[in-house]
Amino acid sequence: MLGRTGAGPADDGVAEAAALGLDRDAVVLLVGGARGITARFAATLAAAGHCRLELLGRTAAPEGPEDPATAAARDRSALRAALARQGVPLPKVDAAASRLLAGREVAATLDELSALGSPARYRTVNAADPAALRQAVKEVHAEYGRLDGVVYAAGVIEDKVLAEKDPESFRRVFATKAHGAAALLDALAELPARPRFTVLFGSIAAALGNRGQADYAAANDALEELGARWTLRTGGRALTVHWGPWAPSGAHGGMVSEELARDYRRRGVRLIDPDAGTLALLRELAWGEESVPSVVYTASGW
Structure with a gap:
């Protein structure tokens, strides 16, 4: 059963997209x-509404075809070996492999969105850079003369119990989520019209806590407060969705590391099915009570 409050799963999302004007x-x-x-x-969104999608992220966009020497390596282990053969120093192999795998996922996403009927564009913008984020919002609105919906899902996870947490790590986790959202909401408030919906991706850790995630819980609690204050200030709708952990889906990873996934299994916590999760959110936006500032979605008890 997906949902702790909220409108619940949708069918294929087409009716919900139409209700939202997508x-x-x-x-x-x-x-x-x-x-x-x-x-x-x-x-x-692409499958249900075929709307134009503008994606911002800190991953560097791929520049042209990948080197054939690494393109044939389809998993991290093979990619690490290929990079080592190219002479990449061993201490840098993991980071180089991560960059290539992330770039592949970006390219695959853009291909998928196009195949589903949505024009899509990706640009590299770090949510932790408020000036760059605000500029990107203004550029998107200036190009199309409209901005119908916004989803803020930026965040980093660096789990450790608080006694072992480095202050700089705490700051990085908190700032990426909360400071980035504040910059985005400020930029939206300056537009001539509010988006029809603004969604802030939070975490169930903010509502119920989770070991090793004091920083992430604090950031997502702040996220909900930022959204609620923005609604009071502007009259726009800002919904914070506190997600439980997601299962991987095809080329897309979930929200948890392998180690955390094992911990969830030991605790009997199931992972959210991606189709159920995304359709539930679309239904919430279309039919949910607009006065509700936040919802919690989970696949099982916590």
Whole structure:
């Protein structure tokens, strides 16, 4: 059963997209990259409404075809070996492999969105850079003269119990989520018209806590407060969705590391099915009570 409050799962999302005015002329901005659950929700929007999608993320966009020497390596282990053969120093192999895999996921997402009928564009913008984020919002609105929906899903996870947490790590986790959202909401408040919906991707850790995630819980609690204050200030709708953990989906990873996934299994916590999760959100936006500032979605008890 998906949902702890909220409107629940949808069918194929087409009726919900129509209710939100998401047609081929509509423009939706997604901040948080073209990977993971951000990409999965973008695909749901594309399939249901065929709207134009603008994606912002910190992953560097691929520049042309990948080197054949690494392109044939389809998993991290093979890619690490290929990079080592190219002479990449061993201490840098992991980071280089991560960059290539992330770039592949971005490219795959854009291909998927196009195949589903949505024009899509990706640009590299770090949500932790408020000036760059505000500028990107203004540029998107200036180009199309409208911004119908916004999804803020940026965030980093660096789990550690608080006694072992480095202050700089805490700051990085908190700032990416909360400071980035504040910059985005300020930029939206300056537009001539508010988007029809603004969604802030939070975490169930903010509502119920989770070991090793004091920084992430604090950031997502602040996220909900920022959204509520923005609604009071502007009259626009800002919904914070506190997600439980998501299962991987095809090329897109979930929200949890392998280690955390094992911990969830030990605790009997199931992962959210990506189709159920994205359709539930679309239904919430279309039919949910607009006065509700936040919802919690989970696949099982916590």
